[in-house]
Amino acid sequence: MPFPEGFRDIIRDAEQDMSYNFNQIEKKWQEYWAKNQTFKAKNNSEKPKYYVLDMFPYPSGAGLHVGHPLGYIASDIYARFKRHKGFNVLHPQGYDSFGLPAEQYAIQTGQHPAITTEANIKRYREQLDQIGFSFDWSREVRTSEPNYYRWTQWIFIQLFESWYDFEADKARPITELEKIFAAEGNSGVNAACDEDVAEFTATEWNGSSSEEKQEQLLKYRLTYLAETEVNWCPQLGTVLANDEIVNGVSERGGYPVIRKKMTQWSMRISAYAERLLQGLDKIDWTESLKESQRNWIGKSVGALVEFNIQDSEFKIPVFTTRPDTIYGVTFMTLAPEHDLVQKITTPEHKAEVDAYIEATAKRSERDRMADVKTISGVFTGAYAEHPFTKEPVPIWIGDYVLAGYGTGAVMAVPCGDQRDYDFAKHFDLPIRNIFKDVDISEEAYSGKEGTVIANSDFLNDLEYKEALNKAILELEKIGQGRGKTNYRLRDAVFSRQRYWGEPFPAYYVNGLPQMIEKEHLPLRLPEVEKYLPTETGEPPLGNASVWAWDIEKNEVVENEKIDHKTVYPLELNTMPGWAGSSWYLFRYMDAGNETEFVSEEAQKYWENVDLYIGGSEHATGHLLYSRFWTKFLYDRGMLTVDEPFKKLINQGMILGTSAFVYRLEGENKFVSKNLSEAHNVQPIHVDVSLVNASDELDIEGFKNWRPEFSDAEFITEDGKYIVGREVEKMSKSKYNVVNPDDICEDYGADTLRMYEMFLGPLEQAKPWNTAGITGVHNFLKKLWKLYHKGENFEVSEEKASAESLKSLHKTIKKVAEDIENFSFNTSVSTFMICVNELTAQKCNSREVLEPLAILIAPYAPHIAEELWEKLGHDTSVATAEYPVFEEKYLVESTKEYPISFNGKMRFTLELPMDMSKEEIEKTVLANEKTQQQLNGREPKKVIVVPGKIVNIVG
RNA sequence: GCUCGGAUGGUGGAAUUGGUAGACACGUUGGACUUAAAAUCCAAUGACCAGCAACGGUCGUGCGGGUUCAAGUCCCGCUCCGAGUACCA
Known part of the structure; x- marks a missing residue:
């Protein structure tokens, strides 16, 4: 807090004199709510239902700062408002409690992550309770609890036992697929599957061994094992995401990272690409968020064209969005990793090609992407054949073609694509103009509408759209292509080489995965000595000595007992962070259920989340994965909805206001901000608690802050040391963290809640500045005074004046509208105006003050409860009916x-x-x-x- | 590069369908109360001009145009800032 020592006590002493004793009031009502379970939601009710959810937090060791509760306060106001409006509201909270920081801490200290997590949760709960949220804690979930993750494992098994049928356009049980295979083979099946699936007949299927069948089925399951190329860091013993790598070395530790193929569990989310895209149209999310998901899914419509290779049995399939430009093809480019490269390169080009492949392999994918300007590539010596002209088309390899997108090969049309154009110019390859009246001497022309094709045989004089369709038609005729829709969305890797995550309910029989039977779940995390990877490079679970599955006893047994007859090794990877968060919204509906992940009855009643509030950083991760799982569970008849979140709002970040002192270069002397320009100074972050509202530094406090400053000297302005200010992300290392506990202690939770809303629009990023909080605090004091004369509570039973009723009804109208529009900042202003007016009118009539207490209750629930009680009620204000707006009070003559x-x-x-x-x-x-x-x-x-x-x- | 936001006093921010720009707060200044401070209350507060004062005037919502009786708001063209995303064929 920006106050010197002892200051806080002065404030509090002063408060004692006033009758608005927020510390006492807030404690009283928080206890009341807990004791009476005021916010416990029933799973059946005459009232309409409403489900308000916050993105649940990861309980970090640092606790909450004032930025974290912003969204919770908004959703709490909304939830409380809906209760007043007569809804049966579900407003739960829980913890996303598997995760890296606890594991990292375990590696350093040996402390079990469960213990760290438990302690952090306790701290979170204390902080949350202090703010007065109306959560139904009886439904709390924790993703790291076996009782929760048994259902995460259960859903994983459901995915394993399902396949995606594009004909029915939904997921179906794998047993049905087996029946189809047995009856007619796989040629008639249009399913989401691996690319290397060979065709087989019913006879072949029926004749194959059970192991061979399992192997085939794995290629169709919605979660499957596959070789994936990953960023492997040997020193850290784990796979890193692209953003965890900086300049080819790991962000943490700076260790080298190599690209390595590993067998990993994957989720066949790509099967749902089209439905995930279409579903966006029926949910109420911000356009920018939907746009992020659309980009991520990355649908593009075009054609698959097959090029024959001269003097070779191989063919090169390419995906293109512009089959209309097929006559502009003058060369082809393959990704260096493309399987065919080795097979088609001619002996005289082999050395060059190998050298190029080696050079690109060393660069990480990120490097390659970052460096777009350098054009590189080599000729393979091989030629493809143009499907129509039969002219030879030289085949090059180049790293501007990505192995992971489309087929990893492109038909290069330099006149129509800038990358192809640049490549052609660089290597002096021909450029053929196939656009009528278009100049391509300077750059490629990528326009579509209105473009007329030329120099293209049967496509001549056709307009873009016609040419496109005609080209596909002709390709189909000669059997060298067809229309195709491509998605950027890739299947999601689901394995992590970590300890602190859900264990896979899987064991291996002859290298093939088998699921543990559902009734034996949860498969609990084993104890390990060390949380690091094993010496042989196995994930941390490789350290467990009791981690084998006995199929007769159906329990986990010692590894020594593995005999591959009745005891088999268990999976060593764990699930990623998004596993538990992909379905938690449904668990809240029926959190204690021991026999199902959610009962049909509870899910039917609550359906899905009506309002979801959280940060935009989850736009393409959590929010896409939970949509995927919801659709899957819907397909399999386990849910009645296929979207998890009807409406979604992103709250903006609350930024910190950092403070700086200016140290003279090389000295332990500090110069006040406005004098600093004349000197050569170095700005240093100083803890914001050492600075008051007027930006003056507490010099003594600063000297005591850190030993190296104990004998610091200061150049002041009029005896004051003024700090510099800058708005930055709130973080410990910037010493700009403001703690909600301190605010609650100094001003009360009601003030904190209202001030967070008052700062500005919910969705906007905004800096925190504690100085402004007195405005809101004063408002609450003025509100309190309306109901009091001196120390005593006093309201009159007389009729209120027309003026006062007008003030009240103006407020009812505006505040209710604002809440519906999530414009919480303006409703705080409205309350201020109302209280200012009523104060000026000397209004103390019950007719006005009673409804006012209800109006304010969602925002400042503690003071509202206290006033409500003083007004003579013996039930919580939380269940009082919202005042009804009446136009007649507003009519003006x-x-x-x-x-x-x-x-x-x-x-x-x-x-x-x-x-x-x-x-x-x-x-x-x-x-x-x-x-x-x-x-x-x-x-x-x-x-x-x-x-x-x-x-x-x- | 692309996509999506945004730009209003010293500060955070208001302003339904175009209709009194700056609500509400913070801060600042002055005053009351006080031995003093805190707290509380009152007044002033976009910039500039004029004046003893009252009444005034000019300019003002990132920049340049336009539509309109009227533009922060609508249209066209820019500048800057933020977020996301990126060799996607």
Whole structure:
């Protein structure tokens, strides 16, 4: 806090004198709510349901800072508002409690992650309780609890036992696929599967061994094992995501990273690409968020074209969005990793090609992407054959073609694609212009609409769209292509080489995965000595000595017992962070259920989340994966909805206001901000708690802050040391963290809640500045005073004045509208205006003050409860009915008309509301001030908008 | 590069369908109360000009145009900032 030592006590002493004792009131009501389970939701009710959810937090060791509760406060206001409006509200909270920091801490200290996590959760809960949220804690979930993750494992098994049928356009049980294979083989099956699936007949299928069948089925399952190329860091013993690698070395530790093929579990999310895309149209999310998901899914419609290779049995399939430009093809480019490269390269080019492949392999994918300007590539010596002209097309390899997208090969049309154009220019390859009346001497032409094709045989004079369709048709005729839709969305790797995550419910029989039977779940995390990878490079679970599955006892047994007859090794990887968070919304509906992940009854009642609030950083991760799992569970009849979140709002980040002191270069001397420009200084972050609201540094506090500053000297301005300020992300290392506990202690939770809302629009990023909080705090004190005379509670039973009723109803209307529009900042202003007006009116009538207490309750629930109780109620204000807005109190008989001249407002004139247009014009023109303004000029035109404005032109 | 946001006083931010720009707060200044401070209350507060004062005037919502009786708001063209994403064929 930006206050010197002892300051806080002074504030509190002063508060004791006042009757608004927020510390006492808030504690009282928090206990009341907990004791009476005020916010416990019932799974059946006469009332309509409403489900308000926050993205649950990862309980980190640092605790909450004031930025974290922002979204929770907003959702809490909404949840409380909905309760007043007569809804049965589900508003739960829990913890995403598997994760890296606890594991990292375990590696360093040996402390079991479960213990760290438990302690962190306890701290989180204390902090959350202090803010007065209306969570139904009886439904709390923790992803790291066996009772929770047994269902995560169960869903994994469901995915394993399913395949995706594109004909029915949904997931189906794998047993049905087996039946199809047995009856008719796989040629008639249109399923999401691996690319290397060979065709087989029913006879072949029935004749194959059970192991061979399992192997085939794995290629169809919605979760499957596959060789994936990953960024492997041997020193860290784990796979790294692209953003964990900087300049080819690991971000953490700076160790080398290599690209390595590993067998990993993957999720066949690509099967759902089209439905994930289409589903966006029926949910109420921000356009930017939907756009992120659309980009991520990356649908592109085009064609698959097959090029024959001269003197070779191989063919090169390419994906293109512009089959209309097929006559512009002058060469082809393959990704260096492309399987065919080795097979088609001619002996005289082999050395060059190998050298190029080796050079590109050393560069990480990220390096390759970052460096777009350097053009590189080599010729393979091989030629493909143009499907129509049969002309030879040289085949090159180049790293601008990505192995992971499309087929890893492109037909290069330099006249129509800038990358192909640059490549052609660089290597002096021919460029063939196939666009009518288009100049391509400087750059490629990528326009579509209105483009007419030329030099293209049967496509000549056709317009883009016609040419495109015609080209596909002709390709189909010669059997060398077809229309195809391609998606950027890749299957998601689901294995992590970590300890602190859900174990896979899988063991291996002859290298083939088998699922543990559902009734034996959960498969609990084993104890390990060390949380690091094993010496042989196995994941941390490789350290466990009791980690084998006995299929007779159906339990985990010692590794020594592995005999591959009844005891088999268990999977050593764990699931990624997004496993538990992909379905938690459904668990809240029925958190204690021991026999199902959620009962049909509970899910049918609550359906899905009506309002979801959380950060935008989850746009393409969590929010895509949970949509995928929801659709899957829906397909398999386990849910009645196929979207998890109807409406979603991203809260903006609350930024910190860092403070800086300026140290003279090489000295332990600090110069005040406004004098610092004259010196050569180095800015140093200083803890914001050492600075007051006027940016003055507590010099003594600063000296005590860190030993190296104990004998620091200062160059001050008028005896004050002024710090510099800068808005940055709130973080410990920047010493700008403000803790909600301190705010609650100094000003109360109600003040914190309202101030967080008052800062600005919910979705916008905004800096925190504790200095402004007094405005909101004063408001609550003024509110309190309305209900009190001196120390004593006192409201009058007399009829309220028309004026006061007008103030009240104006507020009811505006606040209710604001909440529905999630414009919480403006409703705080509205409350301030209302209380200012009522104070001026000396209103203390129950008729007004009672509804006002309900109006304020979602925002400042503690003070509202206290006032409500004092008003004589013996039930919580949380269940009181929301006041009904009545237009009649707002009806005005007169209007203060702004009278403007040439659009500029000069004065106002009070006129009756029912005055006609003509009369208004007459009265205004007759007015002395009007004549003064006109100064003898004749008005050219008079605009009168009744109830709004008068404008005189002239 | 592309996509999506945004730009309003010293600060955070208001402004339904175009209709009194700057609500509400913070901060600042002055005053009351006090031995003093805190707290509380009152007043002023976009910039500039004029004046003893009252009444005024000019300019003002990132920049340049436009539509309109009237533009922060609508249209066209820019500048800057933020976020996401990227050799996607």
